[in-house]
Amino acid sequence: MQNIFSCQRCGTKNKFGIKSCKSCGMEFQYSCPQCRFPVKGGDIVCGRCGNRLSWPAGTEGSTGQITVNTQKQNKRSWLGPLLGLIIVLLLGSVGAYIVIKLYEKPGPAAIVTNMPATNTKEEVVPADTTPPVISDIQVTSISSDSVVISWVTDELSTSQVIWNAKNGTTNTTQNKEAMVQKHSVELTGLKIKTVFYFKVRSMNQSGHETVSEQKTFDTGKQTGVISVAIAKSSMIIEEKPPLTGVRTYVCGLVENTGELPVEIANIEVTIKITVPGTMGTSEVLALFDPYPTAINPGETHKFYAVVPNNTNPDYKVSARVLDQ
Structure with missing residues (x-):
């Protein structure tokens, strides 16, 4: 084999073993001398049989190992398409299309990634059409003027109480918009010794509300005792000059002996007076200092009564909580 050969496209003389024509750039194709498998200039071994290839070092003459295929370079063999056609015809029923290209530069392998199917169907959440269910209504922390009302719902909802005294004005607490399942509302400013009627109300996030059945407290x-008494050794007689003359005052202290605060307006102190040398007995109600307006447990509050004469009277004093 000669060390120089002509390019079949442009006729330029090229050295045996180069990859492409130095003039037109056409790629050359060589054949392995052992198995005739196509190789490229500069390859070290045959890609099919593994034969070690030897290229001339620029000298004239043939090495006897590498041959140039100038008639078939860069052309497809008729055998490849024929085989591909036969296989396609044989496997066409299953949709397999195999194209065999012989004597061509292999391309990159196709990468197949198994991707999960995308579910474009949106999940539909059913609308909430039912109101909350109210249960476990409790009345706790009862005092002389306040209570705490609590309840439970089966879903997140608001909190509100509707209440009134018998034959009284209906009142509604401010709606607590916080969405909770455990509810608690305090009622204040209540009248002592009074029966109250109430209902609880809750509304869920969909705007559906439930009002409970009526209950009372x-x-x-209350849990605890309401009682008052005259404080021991607190009674005195005072002589105070009014605008004219002298008046006698019976004074003392009333003590809250119970467990709950008592409003002054709900305390009555009665003084029975017997004037010496007479058979008659008079009864008067004591007056109170205006402040404070309530007596806490264990505390005292001053009261007084005016005796209609300036003679030291005999007296009996009693105290009680009204309506009790």
Whole structure:
């Protein structure tokens, strides 16, 4: 084999073993001398049989190992398409299309990635058409003027209480918009010894509300004792000059001996007076200092009564909580 050969496209003389024509750039194709498998200039071994290839070092003459295929370079063999056609015809029923290209530069392998199917169907959440269910209504922390009402719902909802005394004005607490399942509302400013009627109301996030059945509580049935008494050794007689003359005052202290605060307006102190040398007995109601307006447990509050004469009277004093 000669070390120089002509390019079949442009006729330029090229050295045996180069990859492409130095003039037109056409790629050359060589054949392995052992198995005739196509190789490229500069390859070290045959890609099919593994034969070690030897290229001339620029000298004239043939090496006897590498041959140039100038008639078939860069052309497809008729055998490849024929085989591909036969296979396609044989496997066409299953849709397999195999194209065999012989004597061509292999391309990159196709990468197949198994991707999960995308579910474009949106999940539909059913609308909430039912109101919350109210249960476990409790009345706790009862005092002389306040209570705490609590309840539970089966879903997140608001909190509100509707209440009134018998034959009284209906009142509604401010709606607590916080969405909770455990509810608690305090009622204040209640009248002592009074029966109250109430309902609880809750609304869920969909705007559906539930109002409970009517229930009652009684501020006269608190846990704890309401009682008052005249403080020991607190009674005195005072002589105070009014605008004219002299008046006698019977004064003392009333003490809260119970467990709950008592409003002054709900305390009555009665003084029975017997004037010496007479058979008659008079009864008067004591007056109170205006402040404070309530007596806490264990505390005292001053009261007084004016005796209609300036003679030291005999007296009996009693105290009680009204309506009790």
